[in-house]
Amino acid sequence: MQEERIELLRPQMGTSRALTVRRYGKAETGPKVYFQAALHADELPGVITLHHLEALLKEADAKGEIAGEIVVVPFANPIGFTQYVDMKPIGRFEMRSGENFNRHYPDLSAALIEAVDGKLGQDADANVKLIRAELRRLIVKHRKDISPLSDLQDLRLTLAELAIDADYVMDLHCDWEAPMHLYISDHNWPDAADLSAQIGSECSLIAEISGGNPFDETFTRPWVELRRVYGDKFPIPMATLATTIELRGERDVYDEYAIPDAANMFKFLQRRGVIAGDPGPLPEPKCDATPLSGVDRVMASHGGMVVFAVEAGAKVKAGQELGYVLDCETGAKTPFSSRTDGILYSRIGIRLIVPGGYLCSVAGEKPLAGREGQLLLSK
Ligand SMILES: [Zn+2]
Incomplete structure (x- = not known):
């Protein structure tokens, strides 16, 4: 495991914030998986789930059982972590701008369509490699295009840069009072039916565009749009599965939930060949997509x-x-x-x-x- 601390742009004199990033496995040796929790800062069920998942990842990593790389951002929003009013945490919106922390992520689709023009071929794997390289380049360019950059924009871009070339992007949230559910692109369905069943999702909501550019769509939309433009002529798989998983309600911060939830995410990665070992039979799904x-x-x-x-x-x-x-x-x-x-x-x-x-x-x-x-x- 490698741990990194990424300093975010200083918003003010005398202040500093940082993201902790932990990496398991080895980059470029297999699929890349990205997990983050608490993008809405007061949504903590994902934080405790990643706490338990990382214990499993650490063990698997020590045994050499991880194919590829698993990147974990255990808490994705240090700006929101310090926002309180009247003893209540305010984690959904940035208080200065009023903006939702999970909106306004970059849509690189148009730039990507232009960037790969004339470069795609008949080898699907080579196309995926090329597209991912272009996405990495475009997100860096996007940062340069935003000037001046606020600390909120820096946070969004830093998270997007960490996940831009991942095969799996798992953004862990929660609702106010809720059963387990998830949001995902309809282009990732029914591919993601095994994830939905494994975590026991009771409501799996699909849409191509849900509005407002949430984090997960940054990673699926470019593939969707690219396939729409070039899919007839070139093999381009839907190479990224990105989802927002809602780990029940905001007060559901219990080991009784988090330990099995972590185990289920680990089993999903085993089923997808990211981690060695037998995940056992897939549980019966609790819902179909709606x-x-x-x-x-x-x-x-x-x-x-x-x-x-x-x-x-x-x-x-x-x-x-x-x-x-x-x-x-x-x-x-x-x-x-x-x-x-x-x-x-x-x-x-x-x-x-x-x-x-x-x-x-x-x-x-x-x-x-x-x-x-x-x-x-x-x-
Ligand atoms: Zn949320």
Whole structure:
């Protein structure tokens, strides 16, 4: 294992922040896997999962069982780690700009299409090598093109540079109150069905473009667009699997979850030939993929206290009362429901709600009217 500390751009006099990066295995000897946790800084289930996964990786590395390289960024957001208001961590948005830490990542698709023009051939492996080399070059160029660079942009670019040429990009997040679920490109599906089954995902949401340029799409979109332009003439595999894994809810920081979750990610890598050893039989999948455009975001029409009637993870019906918002001044109870049958896979973690405030999400099997463009929640 090699450990590196990457100093980030100093945002202010007297301040400094750094990313810890640990590398297992050996670069250029096989697939490259990239893990990060807590890009939204207060989402800690991924941090404890990587803590346990790294113990397994260390052992496998010592035995020479890792083919290729596994890069781990155990906590990806030192900026967000120090943001608190009224004793509550604020990890989703940067407080200075108001920007979501998991949006505004570079889309290198157009530059890549131009860069490989005239260079692709009939050897798929050679094409993948060429494309990865160009992606490495383009992300460095992209950094040079941004001037001046803020510490937030530096953080985003540093993470993107670490993952840009990976075969697997695993971005570990969590929801407020939720069962295990994941987001992935529809171009990575059904390839990723084994990952979904192995980690016990209860809701696997697919979309080509979810809106706002989240981290994971930086690594899949260039392949999708390249295949669209050149795929008829040249063999270009969908060479990168990138996913956002939501390790349940923000308070689900327990060894009881994290140890099996780490073991499941280790088994997935064994199944994919990154780590030696038998992963055992693939567990029965808990869900099939459903479209992100089939998610109904249920919002509050009135202010008040939310009183949920169903748990996160429940299967619900369209029109079923999922809870109500209580206005204790008027006594008014406003029930809320979803437009679709499906799994209630996300529930807000607070109980004091304003009109237009987010309540919960239900994932149905079919796209819903009006669900296009910005498919993820908030900017
Ligand atoms: Zn998150």
